[in-house]
Amino acid sequence: MANEIVKYDSELNTIPLRKFSPVEMNLFFSIVSRMRDKNDDVVIFSFHDLKELSNYKMTATKSFVKDLESTYDKLMELKFSNRSASGLSVEKFRMFTRFKINGDSDEPFVEIQVHDMALPLLNNLEQWVRYSLTEFRDLSSGYSKTMFRLLKQFRTTGYAYFSKEDFHELLDIPKSYRETNINQYVLKPIKEELTPLFRGLTIKKKYGRGRGKPVIGYQFSFKPEHKNADDFSKGSQEDLRKKMFNIEQNGELSQEEKWVAKDKVLGLKIGTHEADLKAELEKKEQDLLSEIQKKGLLDDLQKGFLN
Secondary structure, three states: OOOOEEEEOHHHHHOOOOOOOHHHHHHHHHHHHHHOOOOOOOEEEEHHHHHHHHOOOOOOHHHHHHHHHHHHHHHHHOOEEEEOOOOOOEEEEOOEEEEEEEOOOOOOEEEEEEOHHHHHHHOOOOOOEEEEHHHHHOOOOHHHHHHHHHHHOOOOOOEEEEEHHHHHHHOOOOOOOOHHHHHHHHHHHHHHHHOOOOOOOEEEEEEOOOOOOOEEEEEEEOOOOOOOOOOOOOOHHHHHHHHHHHHHOOOOOOHHHHHHHHHHHHOOOOOHHHHHHHHHHHHHHHHHHHHHHHOOOHHHHHHHHHO
16 A cells, blocks of 8 residues: 555645644545545445554554544534635535444444535545655654645645745644744654655745734745656655655755654654764774874874973
């Protein structure tokens, strides 16, 4: 399932996934990836397939059922609607009409059916957002997952701008967050996790006039993808090479941020690259001192400093 593709109408990107955890996002978009072009048919997912699709880590059936139920409960809170051009006529609906979890079966499964009003989101698409499910699910931050989806909507232009209000709403940022919190908890993981996937990714704040030059928006830019580019894996080694290249060549990241990004891509403990570099420098220093001592130059150097 390495080349599983998520594809849906861009309208779905306008719906904030409020309070969804990264696990719940993985489950939801794994389901979306298999519901495309199924019309209103009932689609059956075995627990095994859905766990594999979403890269679900826990093995206990009770935990899985609980996470599935929680995902659907949050989906039920989302507001989908069709509004007329005049704004005087509105239809509201849920995305799924059927979501049955059967964990008592010898081969447990989930039955899901799309609401007839939601069919245009997944069927006969004229405009769409498309991306690799594997790349999406491997992101650990919920903010990174959301921004990954949003930026993929602009894959061929390489530019996206969000007003401060839209940015906060789409990413479901707590109202209590100040800019320092956004820098640390929102933008930092986005930079670290999305730089390997978007070549030349830059994030710039837009400032308004007035006291303190308040932030009024966020601008994202990256190298555009070709219109006919696919999202298929080119093999683990080539995918890794591309990610490491994107990190190393990104001029917006500090050295420390590059180390963290590389650790995440390689699945290493955060701080490994930094520690390895320090250890390498210490070893070079020790080797140099040993070489100096061998040549009998240490005393001469010390005398030189004393004189």
